[in-house]
Amino acid sequence: xxxxxxxxxxxxxxxxxxxxxxxxxxxxGSVRGAEALVRWLHPQHGVLGPDRFIPLAEHTGLIxxxxxxxxxxxxxxxxEWRERGGDSDPFRINVNLSPCQLxxxxxxxxxxxxxxxxxxxxxxxxxxxxxxxxxxxxDDLLKPLRRLAEMGVDIALDDFGTGYSNLxxxxxxxxxxxxxxxxxxxxxQQFPADPVDLKIVEGIVSLAHSLNxxxxxxxVETGAQAEQLRILGCDTAQGWYYARPGPPDRxxxxxxxxx
Ligand code: G
Ligand code: G
Ligand code: MN
Ligand code: NA
Numbered sequence: 093x094x095x096x097x098x099x100x101x102x103x104x105x106x107x108x109x110x111x112x113x114x115x116x117x118x119x120x121g122s123v124r125g126a127e128a129l130v131r132w133l134h135p136q137h138g139v140l141g142p143d144r145f146i147p148l149a150e151h152t153g154l155i156x157x158x159x160x161x162x163x164x165x166x167x168x169x170x171x172e173w174r175e176r177g178g179d180s181d182p183f184r185i186n187v188n189l190s191p192c193q194l195x196x197x198x199x200x201x202x203x204x205x206x207x208x209x210x211x212x213x214x215x216x217x218x219x220x221x222x223x224x225x226x227x228x229x230x231d232d233l234l235k236p237l238r239r240l241a242e243m244g245v246d247i248a249l250d251d252f253g254t255g256y257s258n259l260x261x262x263x264x265x266x267x268x269x270x271x272x273x274x275x276x277x278x279x280x281q282q283f284p285a286d287p288v289d290l291k292i293v294e295g296i297v298s299l300a301h302s303l304n305x306x307x308x309x310x311x312v313e314t315g316a317q318a319e320q321l322r323i324l325g326c327d328t329a330q331g332w333y334y335a336r337p338g339p340p341d342r343x344x345x346x347x348x349x350x351x
Contacts, residue, residue: 096148098134103158107133110166111337115186115308118322118329125184127220127330128166129337130158150192159193164206167217169340171210186218186248191225199236203245214244218269221247223255226265234266241266248308253296262303270300274311277331283316290324297325 102108112126132140149155170185177183193199207214219240226233226249237247248269249262253276272293279289300307309321312331321329335343 093148095134095140095145096152099145099149099152099154099158102132102134103154103161107135108158108161109133110162110169110340112166112169112340112343113330113337114335114343115184115328115330116334118309118318118326123334123343124182124328125186125218126343127186127337128162128169128188130162146190150190153192155190155192156196156198159190160198160202160206163187163203164209167206167210167212170216171212173340173343174212174216182216184216184218184246185212186220188220188250191222194221194225194233194236200239203240204243214240215246218246218248220250220271221267222250223252227255227261229265234264238266241268259299262299262305267305269306269308270296271308271310272296272326277309277311277313277317277321280317280320281314283320285320290320293321293324293326301325 109131110128111131112128114123115125115127116122117124130142130146132145134140146155149158166185166187170183173183189199203217203219207217219237221237241247246269247265247267248271249265249267250271251273252270253273276289276293276296279286280293284290297307306327307325308328308330309326310330312318312321312329312333314333317331318329318333
């Protein structure tokens with residue numbers, strides 16, 4: 093496969109770049125942070141999204157150095173934003189972790205080193221792990237996440253609600269944020285939303301809050317969705333309604349407007 097064999101050289105040549113999508117507080121609309129989303133500027137094919145190359149990188153193991161680069165670069169960027177924004181405005185960075193990175197022994201030390209080099213506090217970092225990656229996870233897999241959580245790093249359960257995980261299982265996971273899958277947000281498109289969808293989200297939010305977990309919703313495309321999700325008690329939102337993923341400078345401007 094051409095793309096697969098081109099991956100290592102692409103990393104060496106600096107062909108990957110990161111776009112940032114803001115995370116917005118539903119209560120007051122302020123920008124609280126951003127999710128880092130990697131892209132590949134391929135010399136022949138142009139910009140490729142993660143769906144095109146993350147599975148290949150996972151298959152070959154290149155996801156470990158690539159994921160480390162994404163973490164390093166986005167934490168460095170977050171440190172720069174913090175410096176410009178001042179400490180009155182704690183700005184957080186969300187970074188996706190692939191299951192292969194979880195089983196790599198260097199994860200905890202790499203994260204510590206990266207935060208230290210950038211002068212960023214662990215509390216400013218949120219690592220997103222998909223629900224399906226943690227279904228049936230044994231203690232060996234959870235250990236590095238527990239250590240990171242003890243340091244103050246937030247762990248978010250990404251795409252939550254699609255993995256059919258046992259809800260009671262949540263208590264065992266070192267997570268502090270549930271990221272509700274986009275399919276729930278899609279159910280809020282009409283106003284009023286489908287009553288069954290409303291009940292499901294209401295139940296998830298109430299369970300999450302009773303376990304001291306914050307709820308982030310993704311895929312918010314309209315003001316009506318944002319309003320219904322706010323009323324349901326969701327804490328933070330992300331989606332095209334606020335901003336598409338974009339270059340770091342644009343995000344800085346957004347954050348300043350709201351500061
Ligand atoms: O960028 P886009 O909005 O198309 O994201 C598509 C998927 O790619 C999302 O599920 C996201 O979690 C994943 N993704 C984006 N960046 C990264 C990354 O740096 N590492 C991993 N493992 N997944 C990523
Ligand atoms: O990690 P995750 O797969 O959840 O990454 C977010 C993905 O969702 C990215 O592919 C991003 O481009 C996409 N996305 C972000 N906001 C919206 C939105 O409002 N609507 C839709 N359809 N997709 C979105
Ligand atoms: Mn994500
Ligand atoms: Na997601």
